[in-house]
Amino acid sequence: MQTFANCPQCGLENTYPDGSNFVCPDCAHEWPMAAAEDGDAGDGDGIIRDSNGNPLTDGDSVLLIKDLKVKGSSIVLKKGTKVKSIRLVSGDHEVDCKTDSGSFMLKACFLKKA
Numbered sequence: 841m842q843t844f845a846n847c848p849q850c851g852l853e854n855t856y857p858d859g860s861n862f863v864c865p866d867c868a869h870e871w872p873m874a875a876a877e878d879g880d881a882g883d884g885d886g887i888i889r890d891s892n893g894n895p896l897t898d899g900d901s902v903l904l905i906k907d908l909k910v911k912g913s914s915i916v917l918k919k920g921t922k923v924k925s926i927r928l929v930s931g932d933h934e935v936d937c938k939t940d941s942g943s944f945m946l947k948a949c950f951l952k953k954a
Contacts, residue, residue, distance in 0.1 A: 850891070850949035867891070867949065888934045894953045896935070900926050901954040908950060915941050922954055 844855045847864035848871060855862050859930050861870045880906065887895045901924045908917040923946075927936040933945035 849893070850854050851947070852949070874938075888928050888948050890952045891949050892952050896926065896928060896948060896953065898927055900934070902926055902937075902951040904946075905950055905952050908946070910941075910944070917941065917944070923951075 843853075844857065846853050846864060847862075847867060849869040850864060850867040850868045854865065854866055855864050857863075857873065858870070860865055861872055863870050866870055879908055889895055889908065890902065896902070901922060904917055904919055904921045904923070907919050909915075921939065923937045923939055925937075928934060929936050929945070931945075932947070934948045935946045935951060937946060
């Protein structure tokens with residue numbers, strides 16, 4: 841099975857080629873295959889970005905852009921929920937935060953800066 845470049849916007853692996861572009865069905869982002877071959881300059885810069893490409897820093901406030909089901913429980917984090925004072929960490933889930941429902945680690949691709 842052939843693997844393609846991860847989406848530069850959301851970072852997920854579910855991408856496929858379409859003509860001269862790669863397409864991410866998760867966030868609907870499209871980018872040219874030539875950019876993926878060159879190696880995106882912004883991909884390895886170490887800056888954690890929200891769904892709109894804005895850089896995030898510790899202490900920022902963010903909004904959820906979609907409903908998120910919490911694995912192993914019946915809790916659903918609703919779209920539009922404001923999360924204050926985030927903390928950035930390394931790993932697959934880049935944002936550590938506290939909400940009224942508890943403490944969670946979230947992916948930055950499901951957040952936008954408030």
